[in-house]
Amino acid sequence: MKRFFGMSLTLALLVGFLVVLGAGFYWAAAGLGWGFNALSILFGWNPAGSISPAAVSYGVAVGNVLTLLMVVVMISGSLLTVAERKWSALLQNRIGANRITVAGHPLGGIPYLLADALKMLTKERAAPDVRSKLLFDLAPVLSFAPVFCLFAIVPVGPAIDLGAFFGAAAGAGRAVSLQVAQLDAGLLYLFAIASLSVYGTSLAGWASNNKLALLGGVRASSQMISYEVSMGLSLVGVMMAYKTLRLEEMVVAQGQGVMGSIPAIGLLLQPIGFLIFFTSGFAETKRAPFDLPEGESEIVGYFIEYSGMKFGMMFLAEFMEIAVFAGVITAVFLGGWHPLVVNTEWLRASVTPVWFAAICAGAFLVKMILLMWLQLVIRWLLPRFRYDQIQKLCWKILLPAALVNIFVTGAAILIDPSLQLLAWIGLATIVVIGVLVGASGRPAPAHGASPDHGGHGGHGAAHAAGH
Amino acid sequence: MPYQLDNRPLDFRERIYFPEVIRGIGTLAGHFLRNLFFSRDANPDILERPRGLGYSDNVTLQYPEEKAPYPPGYRGLHRLVPREDGNPRCVACYMCATACPAQCIYIEAGEVAGDPIEKYPVKFVIDELRCVVCGFCVEACPKDAIRMDTGEHAPPSLERSGQLQDEKALLRGPPVSYQSDPWLRRPSPSIPADKLAAMRASARPYHADATDEYAQTPGFSVRALAAEARERAARAVAK
Numbered sequence: 001m002k003r004f005f006g007m008s009l010t011l012a013l014l015v016g017f018l019v020v021l022g023a024g025f026y027w028a029a030a031g032l033g034w035g036f037n038a039l040s041i042l043f044g045w046n047p048a049g050s051i052s053p054a055a056v057s058y059g060v061a062v063g064n065v066l067t068l069l070m071v072v073v074m075i076s077g078s079l080l081t082v083a084e085r086k087w088s089a090l091l092q093n094r095i096g097a098n099r100i101t102v103a104g105h106p107l108g109g110i111p112y113l114l115a116d117a118l119k120m121l122t123k124e125r126a127a128p129d130v131r132s133k134l135l136f137d138l139a140p141v142l143s144f145a146p147v148f149c150l151f152a153i154v155p156v157g158p159a160i161d162l163g164a165f166f167g168a169a170a171g172a173g174r175a176v177s178l179q180v181a182q183l184d185a186g187l188l189y190l191f192a193i194a195s196l197s198v199y200g201t202s203l204a205g206w207a208s209n210n211k212l213a214l215l216g217g218v219r220a221s222s223q224m225i226s227y228e229v230s231m232g233l234s235l236v237g238v239m240m241a242y243k244t245l246r247l248e249e250m251v252v253a254q255g256q257g258v259m260g261s262i263p264a265i266g267l268l269l270q271p272i273g274f275l276i277f278f279t280s281g282f283a284e285t286k287r288a289p290f291d292l293p294e295g296e297s298e299i300v301g302y303f304i305e306y307s308g309m310k311f312g313m314m315f316l317a318e319f320m321e322i323a324v325f326a327g328v329i330t331a332v333f334l335g336g337w338h339p340l341v342v343n344t345e346w347l348r349a350s351v352t353p354v355w356f357a358a359i360c361a362g363a364f365l366v367k368m369i370l371l372m373w374l375q376l377v378i379r380w381l382l383p384r385f386r387y388d389q390i391q392k393l394c395w396k397i398l399l400p401a402a403l404v405n406i407f408v409t410g411a412a413i414l415i416d417p418s419l420q421l422l423a424w425i426g427l428a429t430i431v432v433i434g435v436l437v438g439a440s441g442r443p444a445p446a447h448g449a450s451p452d453h454g455g456h457g458g459h460g461a462a463h464a465a466g467h
Numbered sequence: 468m469p470y471q472l473d474n475r476p477l478d479f480r481e482r483i484y485f486p487e488v489i490r491g492i493g494t495l496a497g498h499f500l501r502n503l504f505f506s507r508d509a510n511p512d513i514l515e516r517p518r519g520l521g522y523s524d525n526v527t528l529q530y531p532e533e534k535a536p537y538p539p540g541y542r543g544l545h546r547l548v549p550r551e552d553g554n555p556r557c558v559a560c561y562m563c564a565t566a567c568p569a570q571c572i573y574i575e576a577g578e579v580a581g582d583p584i585e586k587y588p589v590k591f592v593i594d595e596l597r598c599v600v601c602g603f604c605v606e607a608c609p610k611d612a613i614r615m616d617t618g619e620h621a622p623p624s625l626e627r628s629g630q631l632q633d634e635k636a637l638l639r640g641p642p643v644s645y646q647s648d649p650w651l652r653r654p655s656p657s658i659p660a661d662k663l664a665a666m667r668a669s670a671r672p673y674h675a676d677a678t679d680e681y682a683q684t685p686g687f688s689v690r691a692l693a694a695e696a697r698e699r700a701a702r703a704v705a706k
Binding site: 002003004007008087090091092093094095275377378380381382433436437439 | 483492499503507
């Protein structure tokens, strides 16, 4: 019971901390926007007392790069290496890493982060003499950098007025939002950058000049290129439903009510699209059950020749991919920064705009954490697919399903542009999936039964089957 | 815990795979939440830990801090059984060294000063690296002077010499005296006169049974372990 209350308190504090963190991000972005404007006036590029849109948005973008990319992506990527140990231990009824303690407390394994960093940085850097030197050094960078770039279009929080921070005179009318870049291309940028990361893996396999690494690289590129197709098609339905490519507009659209006050979140409108995108994105991150390119223990992956921090970068890039992927799904399918699935106008009315935005950002981060957790659960749920199973899943299941989804979505929007019909179709799909999941299959093994009892039951069943 | 599933072909729901994946997520999430919110029971008997809602599913034993009890009859590290006066019961008869199939026991005998017949081990060294833990030395000993009832396994050491246990390291545990002991029946110069009476008074009849409770190492009782195992078996049958 002590642990139950302690854990509940810890989780509540975590949510509170995320909200405060969101507020901090907003103040950092707004402060830099205001500061850049002040600098531009100081240097005489703008007349005194004016507000330069370019300077403000540049400052806000720099603030967001520092907070979102360096803090959110980097920190959650590194914390995921700890979670990989600790969460998997909890899933597997173990305790997990608890031998490094601070003042006698293992702190959930977080001090292992420091030990890992020290290990990675101080390890010997061995590289094969026969490598292609430039490409060998370039590959970790090419798998690391696109992940950062991907997060640039993810809107972590809503846009609020700069005047809300420093008074109306200091900058009314200029928007501050927790998003590095508002691009018209939006999701297209996402596909473009996501397909860049395949270069990192295939170049790593090629440049190592090692047959096994090359095979791993070839497996990686075939898998990633295949799943890009279904990933792209799975989002077409969302683009049609929200009539935009921009993620921030999609999130705003997900706050609008459909079917009464239930908001039109992507999961409701596009449940099949969600499943396909989740599966394809999972394959893009190259993690179990799609860890065919790596297969550390059995089939040897593309980074076999990498050591030290170069390996560390590839390793970390994979974890950051999880974080970024969770962010994209949150924005596209889970209502983005909308704090709850019901109408939140009362919340917006009862707190200041900055704190409302901070609560929204905190909600986004909570959803992101839940999705990262879900990815780790699936990583431990399924064994690795075989190569032919991976290709079959992509080309024979996901791709046709995505195409059907596009046509059904298109027809539903054509018949009823108010998205009502689409929402009903989505609801029906969710109900069907729920029934399929809930339908009784094999009886679950009795929990807590003594081993003797289980043995007898099994023997009896085998005996009956023999007859 | 192993369990049996009936070996029948997959039904439709299982063949479309995704519903089963979602069910699997539910199962794993249940484990995760139980382990996250409820603390681990430290009972070394893992099958006896409470299970179900409100309890952690954790099966870990934090080894160096928590130890699982060894089964009854476990042959642990040797010890030389002391007498009440602190000397070993061993009379350096070489029976154990002769019986040892691994030849890991080395004994140098010495004579007790002023006594025409009584001997004692000047050196008694067991090489735990050579020992095959067969227990023949315990069986061979006519004086109940060597036992393997410590319940400990050989501790790790950085050098081979660390595994050589000499008479100082081996001489430990509760002292034992029997009424039939020759050094009690006739006054021996190895025992001070004032102690002799006390030792004679506390001596017990020679044991007919290898698991005499009163001479066991404290905290390691073969009888208690056997009783626990019987209880556990009875509980399993009752379930």
